[in-house]
Amino acid sequence: MAEKKEKKEKIPRQPMPEQKPEIRRRNFEEVPIGYTPETAMLEASRCLQCKKPSCVEGCPVQVDIPGFIGFIKDGDFTGAIRHLWTKNSLPAVCGRVCPQEIQCEGRCVVGKKGEPVAIGNLERFAADYERKNGSGDLPPKQSPTGKKVAVVGSGPSGLTVAGDLVVKGHDVTVMEAFHKPGGVLVYGIPEFRLPKEIVFSEVNFLERLGAKVECNTVVGRTVSLDELFEEGYDAVYLGVGAGLPRFMNLPGENLIGILSANEYLTRANLMKAYRFPEVDTPIPIGKDVVVLGAGNVAMDSARTAMRLGADRVRIVYRRSREEMPARGAEIHHAEEEGIELFLLTNPTKFVGNEEGRLTGMECLKMELGEPDESGRRSPVAIEGSEFHMDCDLVIVAVGSGANPLLTQSTPDMKLNKWGYIEADPETGKTTKKGVWAGGDIVTGAATVILAMGAGRKAADSIHEYLTWGW
């Protein structure tokens, strides 16, 4: 046994082949190229197939990690994907965007001494392999129940609910405000990190399963929540995300050249403005770009700006590197692409010219003080440290809130003090009968996998309700 283990540790973690930083920093193609079947099998052989796998505890939806990796190791890629699907309906997405280092891989025992098994890369491999080579067979579906379910929002949580319920025989309609389905996966996360083709193929799969996807439907405007029940829907799931951009509320913030990350990324991703003027939506091209914030959204904005031709892109963040909330891989990729981290700095004012265009910002240097409620050391301004920073484009990526468009027209559904919907964490039930909610609109901006996990729980609860009652 001991001998076997030693042998396994000799195989190093298989690196993910990637586009070279000098090249990819100016194109929108995906950065990691993906494992070959041989590399995947080799990487899979690094897994110790633990009896009590700690990696699984780190996964919010408890993917049977040794299980699916075992199939890959044996070269049974179809077996791997079928196994993955029992817990995770969007493995091609999660393999790419989950913060594995603090979830599954962060708990892998192999990682205690060396580098953890590349669980995310393997998950991605299995899903990509199936998409390219699979039979495309549909999973078995239960006979129609005659119950109608409306899923509002087509982000990862809505898609999960729709997929789970359609196979249980319910008549599911997904309603999306935008002209394309996918939520943040389509309008927020850039092509170079998550090719849109993957999301559309997932949506297409759902449609083949029999779910209807109605875009251009703003629930709360085109149709109200109560009208959905009048139209004969038996249950409604709200997965509308946290789509309200937060600004800094600083003087000069309405100058031309200051955009929310939501706007900037929507122009770039959903509207494909990086292809302007081939497509009709313009996007500001900054030469000297500043991104405010240090999460995934900030990294995506910075890397997009670089690809659009910036000479210089700086991430300006008021805390230090340790507190940056982005995935490790994103920070690493951003730095490789030449993006500068400008830490312990906070803007106080934006400055512009007569045309109302941004020319720079006033900043203060910060230092870290005592830890705050979140346990992170809070930044404190250093007196007399004012300085000016030139820039012609600022992307504000300091977080998002609950968009009130739908919820304000539904007074009988309880919200918390920040405007998020109150839902039972186990079932997703809201205080309004027949209505469930999950994902970012309940938790605040979180992760794809958490939104999917919430969707799965709600789908179970909705199914139970449609079978037995509230």
Add this chain to the structure above:
Amino acid sequence: MFKIVRREEMAEGTVILNEIEAPLIARKAKPGQFVILKANEEGERVPLTMAETDSEKGTITIIYMVVGKSTAIFRDLKVGDEYQDVIGPLGKATHLENVGNVVCVGGGTGVAVLHPITRGLKDVGNHVTCIIGARNKDLLILEEQMKAASHDLRVCTDDGSYGRSGFVTEELKDILDSDKDIKLVVAIGPVPMMKFVSKITKEYNVKTIVSLNPIMVDGTGMCGGCRVSVGGETKFACVDGPEFDGHEVDYDELAKRLQAYSEDEKKCYEDYCALENA
């Protein structure tokens, strides 16, 4: 897909009317609300106000001025052609209330936006005087419709080719001077027009509503691109508006922000025109 069932040209072909099949939107739309339209896969999301809706026929009508590439693409759509996407109704509806005597002021294609609001204000019992303006007689739109929608219609043209010679603001001033009982002014048109109307009505202390048209993307409050300063606060015009208290709006900021992409827009419109002419 959203089919065009009627198409008209106005103001020497610079303004186009499309009546479009959109039953879900037509069922819900109220005066003052807008839609976002996208012609095709590569298209931009363009906000336009509904000038008319017919819930029985399931159609909405838009009237737009051809000013750039997207509106030029719209112009080239024929009856029977389809818009790929139409989203709405968006924005808050006009608050229609009987307040007494009202003056509605419209300039350019703002007249189209003003039309359903004018009719709505009349329908709830107000006495509505309407002033519409254009650069010259040939560019004037919806005169007959505005006449029918109001009690008293005044027309102004900048060059004096029709109606009163001069700006709508001069006519408004005369009305405010002669009738001390005007309770509300609604002004919709180019930014400078709304700015000057608001300046005058402020002097006369008459409540004024304007409809703002900043650059928009989603129209649902998720991008913040449409932000405008009203009473010193930042508002998102697509969800908090598009109508605001005219006396509180920072028009200069709005005018500047509308120029955000002007160079790119100019270039891509020229390219499109060159392609069309070739």
